[in-house]
Amino acid sequence: MQKFQEIQPGEITGNPFTLIGKDWMLVTAGDAGKFNTMTASWGGVGVLWNKKVVFTFIRPQRYTYEFIEKGEVFTLSFFDEAHRDALQFCGAHSGRDVDKVQATGLTPVFSDGGVYFEEAKLVLVCRKLAYQDMDPAGFIDPSLEKNYAAGDYHRMYAAEIVKAYQK
Numbered sequence: 001m002q003k004f005q006e007i008q009p010g011e012i013t014g015n016p017f018t019l020i021g022k023d024w025m026l027v028t029a030g031d032a033g034k035f036n037t038m039t040a041s042w043g044g045v046g047v048l049w050n051k052k053v054v055f056t057f058i059r060p061q062r063y064t065y066e067f068i069e070k071g072e073v074f075t076l077s078f079f080d081e082a083h084r085d086a087l088q089f090c091g092a093h094s095g096r097d098v099d100k101v102q103a104t105g106l107t108p109v110f111s112d113g114g115v116y117f118e119e120a121k122l123v124l125v126c127r128k129l130a131y132q133d134m135d136p137a138g139f140i141d142p143s144l145e146k147n148y149a150a151g152d153y154h155r156m157y158a159a160e161i162v163k164a165y166q167k
């Protein structure tokens with residue numbers, strides 16, 4: 001398998017709308033002892049507090065949320081189309097019920113204080129900076145509420161990209 005090359009976070013290429021919104025990503029948190037991963041297609045990359053950051057939006061009922069809450073670091077792994085099934089699986093099952101690594105055949109890499117996947121084409125290792133819970137009081141467009149029938153407002157994490165690897 002091709003080896004990861006470390007790049008500067010500022011050298012990440014690719015269209016974020018495609019990478020995140022269409023290709024999807026795995027958000028992974030925890031450590032070699034125990035970790036969990038889930039598919040996400042909402043989020044962003046950008047600049048905040050003079051840092052290169054990612055924004056992820058995680059609903060509190062996700063098992064992955066517990067791991068993100070506990071740790072300092074989470075990772076984003078991006079894949080090519082050949083791994084679509086694995087991402088579908090990780091977005092349709094909870095790590096509370098299944099072993100996602102066993103089910104998908106993905107290979108975890110324990111590095112940089114986090115966990116990511118050998119099969120990825122791009123990996124961002126992210127250090128949590130801040131979180132903010134979605135507050136419906138701030139919804140200017142009332143139709144946003146339709147995303148929250150269960151009242152499960154996302155927690156947004158802003159996290160600094162501390163390492164980036166690509167193939």
Ligand SMILES: Cc1cc2nc3c(=O)[nH]c(=O)nc-3n(C[C@H](O)[C@H](O)[C@H](O)COP(=O)(O)O)c2cc1C
Nearest residue numbers: 038039040041042058059062063064091093094095
């Ligand atoms: C394409 C896709 C995108 C998703 N995006 C998000 C997201 O951005 N935030 C979120 O909280 N859940 C998202 N989900 C749902 C979680 O991936 C799903 O609930 C998963 O089973 C949670 O796993 P866990 O309980 O092991 O953490 C998405 C699912 C799919 C299929």
